[in-house]
Amino acid sequence: xxDLRLSYQTIEFDKIDIHLCTLRDNQEFSDPNQIxxxxxxxxxxxxxxxxxxxxxxxxxxxxxxxETGSKRILEVGCGMALSSLLLNxxxxxxxxxxxxxxxxxxxxxxxxxxxxxxxxxxQVDWTNKDDDLGLFDLIIGSDLLYxxxxxxxxxxxxxxxxxxTCEVIIVDPGRGRKNSLSAKMxxxxxxxxxxxxxxxxxLVKEFKGHILKFVRTSP
Numbered sequence: 381x382x383d384l385r386l387s388y389q390t391i392e393f394d395k396i397d398i399h400l401c402t403l404r405d406n407q408e409f410s411d412p413n414q415i416x417x418x419x420x421x422x423x424x425x426x427x428x429x430x431x432x433x434x435x436x437x438x439x440x441x442x443x444x445x446x447e448t449g450s451k452r453i454l455e456v457g458c459g460m461a462l463s464s465l466l467l468n469x470x471x472x473x474x475x476x477x478x479x480x481x482x483x484x485x486x487x488x489x490x491x492x493x494x495x496x497x498x499x500x501x502x503q504v505d506w507t508n509k510d511d512d513l514g515l516f517d518l519i520i521g522s523d524l525l526y527x528x529x530x531x532x533x534x535x536x537x538x539x540x541x542x543x544x545t546c547e548v549i550i551v552d553p554g555r556g557r558k559n560s561l562s563a564k565m566x567x568x569x570x571x572x573x574x575x576x577x578x579x580x581x582x583l584v585k586e587f588k589g590h591i592l593k594f595v596r597t598s599p
Contacts, residue, residue, distance in 0.1 A: 383410040386403065438577050438587060448518060451473065454475050459483065463520055487499055523551065531560050535568070539568055545598045
């Protein structure tokens, strides 16, 4: 991380402030030991995890007032983990996951920056069935479907980690794969709905995506 140019910002959620250390921009790159390269992460895609994207902001603002109660919550492909940091600030039971090898370093740094306990984290590969995550009551994520094959991989991962009664919330920026995702989730017994975010005054540009919600209730 020492070779990277970093940026600090504070994102406000009403009376809650979340402080973030991120990459300065999406042109930063540092993989001196080829750890990311060995995972198949190219220099072009390496920085994607390290900045806050519009979909991540939409998810965090949506989840801020969501009824989480005692639910066990998983953030998939967390990147800068804004929603995880916010939920952690609200004392929710949150676990974060990502494939990128630098994510946990930033997650630890940002939890400390906010004066909060460390967030449970596991580096996961959606193609690998051997992880220690277990099952969750609420699974969240944003901007996860970059390629067509990601849809099947994500649905398989969700199927492996969703409790019989489970909610899944995915913010999709409009990459053209939400209908395929909804069809596959419906086949798993989830009821699918989608909506535009009600308020996006925190974004610089118009948000053309949707909030996808999938709900399954055990018999």
